[in-house]
Amino acid sequence: MSGIVVIGAGQAGCALVAKLRALDHDGPLTLLGAEPHPPYQRPPLSKKYLLGEMPRERLFLRPEAFYADQGITLRTGCAPDAIDRAARCVRIGDERLPYDQLVLTTGATPRRLPNMIGGGLDGVFTLRGIADVDALAPRMRPGARLLVVGGGYIGLEAAAVARGLGLQVTLIEAAPRILQRVAAPETSDYFRALHRAHGVDLREGTGLARLLGAGHVTGAELSDGSRVEADLVLAGIGVAPNVALAEAAGLPLDNGIAVDKLGRTGDPHIWAAGDCASFPWRDTRVRMESVQNAIDMAECVATNLLGAQTPYDPQPWFWSDQYDTKLQIAGLNAGYTRVVARPGARAGSLSHWYYAGDRLIALDAMNDPRAYMIGRRLLARDTSPDPALLAAPETDLKALAAA
Amino acid sequence: MVKITYIEHDGTTHALDLAEGLTVMEGGRDNGVEGIVAECGGACACSTCHVYVAPDWVDRLPPMDPMEEDMLDFAPGSDPARSRLSCQLKITAALDGLVVEVPEEQA
Structure with missing residues (x-):
């Protein structure tokens, strides 16, 4: 054996x-x-x-x-x-x-930036393991200039931490908007505004042409021809x-x-x-x-x-913390045709509900755990509330889930 | 050390001496208490570390922040009088003698 x-x-x-x-x-x-x-x-x-x-x-x-x-x-x-x-x-x-x-x-x-555009320079990081953070964290000193390449969750979370530590942060995303691969434009809008309000120089539709520096990175040339100075670069490109x-x-x-x-x-x-x-x-x-x-x-x-024949049928969920915002996601939004926005009961809370036709398939909840918890329950039962009811702030979420 | 007692749904009891600074979730998880799942690892993102606090302890714990309150409001099996997320309960000397019960299911 x-x-x-x-x-x-x-x-x-x-x-x-x-x-x-x-x-x-x-x-x-x-x-x-x-x-x-x-x-x-x-x-x-x-x-x-x-x-x-x-x-x-x-x-x-x-x-x-x-x-x-x-x-x-x-x-x-x-x-x-x-x-x-x-x-x-x-x-x-x-x-x-x-x-x-x-x-x-x-x-x-993590995908790395190619060496031919400077990915091998000192001061260029990815973030996946303890060793990555142990190398990066000591360099995250107040006033240091950080360039984040990629507006996905890793890049956005690192940008939030860096701002909290007093770094100057530029974040570039080659796609037309941050979180494009994983979220609706409405959710991208929320996080763009959040990062800008916290002082991140966030540039979408802007790729990296090459990193600059000899030995240690000193900056970057961007796809629009502009340049930014940087002491540190974090690649969050998937x-x-x-x-x-x-x-x-x-x-x-x-x-x-x-x-x-x-x-x-x-x-x-x-x-x-x-x-x-x-x-x-x-x-x-x-x-x-x-x-x-x-x-x-x-x-x-x-x-x-051990001999069972159980098919894997996930109830996907995910979360991200950025500044004081907790994002909670339930379901998978692939193939959505419509997004319904619902303001939450507390100030600043908001949820985006994804429908494919009439079927609810996912939601993003920003500081709105009530919406998240109800959404999970609805998704688990494959129950799709009327979008008009959902969008109305006076609709009681609990009643929706009980229906 | 701080004594905290965890009662699993089937009645199995763990009376543990735990270090200050951990959370009630970590104390249970690290000592093999069944039913403290804590999928999100303590980020207040998933509600799978839900416990029922012994009635005489409810008012002696630090109050819930809005995030915890809202998660529990809609968590399955939640009891408004004594449900807490154990990842949000930091172990301090003030918790010495705390008793928590683990629900049948976490979701």
Whole structure:
């Protein structure tokens, strides 16, 4: 009995091994992580940890003793070289680690700015792991000039932290608006106004031509020909799923490691979950980058590893903290045809509800947890309130959910 | 150390001595209390660390901020009299002896 081997000790890998033990699985269980830390939460990295308000130990998803207590072999600083499907083992240097079942929870890696436009200069960062923040945070000194490339969640959250720390911040987004890939124009408008009110020089429809400097970055030339000075550059231009091991092993890929509804790859002994995996959902195939997906997909795969046949059917949700605004998202808005805005009960609270035709598919709630909680409930039941009712501030949300 | 007692839905009781500075959520999660899920890790974003506070403790806890109040207002199984999000309860000496119950389900 070789047991279950899990490659990737992030949120998904941790949730998977914990779930297996919670389900009373008592076979050998090995979790391999490339980083030197036990599994940890990534969301605070671009928020409280970057701000210096959270010690490292509080990032850990489980106390370090948990793994030994549960009979889980956690190997940190361990990056496998290959998967040998025929021999059913993982190659780590000269070692052959056999498996009965293998799970890939390998996560994703931030895209870097190409070296040919200065991406290799000192002072240029990405933000994904503890090491990234430990390198960046000491340089986030008041008065320093930060250029954020990319107006997605990582870039916007880092910009908010940087303003809080007293840096001068310029944020550029090549697309016509920030959050274009993930949110409606109404939500982009909200966050644009928020960042400008906090003093961010936010420029949309503006790409990066090249970074300037010899050795250390000193600034950037933008796509409109203008120049900005910068002491630090943070690239928040998306991530690529970590598929190298799967690809080399000949497993099917499709915007990530392609799995079926159960989470199984093209090899019946190999599974995948979390940011690295794409799966069939409704009429399409999706890959999600979120804590919710990492946990829920990993837990679903854990049950299926033990013989269940449970299709993964997520109820997506997500959050972001920027300044004093908490954004909570439920559902996936892909394919929306209409957005309904609803002011919240408290000053400054607001929600945007996405419809595809008559069907409610998602919402963004800004400092409006009531709307978020009701929206989740409506989405879970696939119930779509009349948009006109929803838009009317006097409509009682609780009554909508009870209907 | 601060003594906090967690009662799981099936009655399993954990009487824990916890360090100040953590949250009630972290104290439960780190010691294997079933039902303290805390998917968002303590960001007051998900409500899966919901607990019921023992009645005699309700008025001795720091008040809720609007975010916590609104999350709980619509959380499943929420009891307006004694529901709290345990990620928002920082462990201090004033909490010594606190008893919380974990709901059957978190959502």
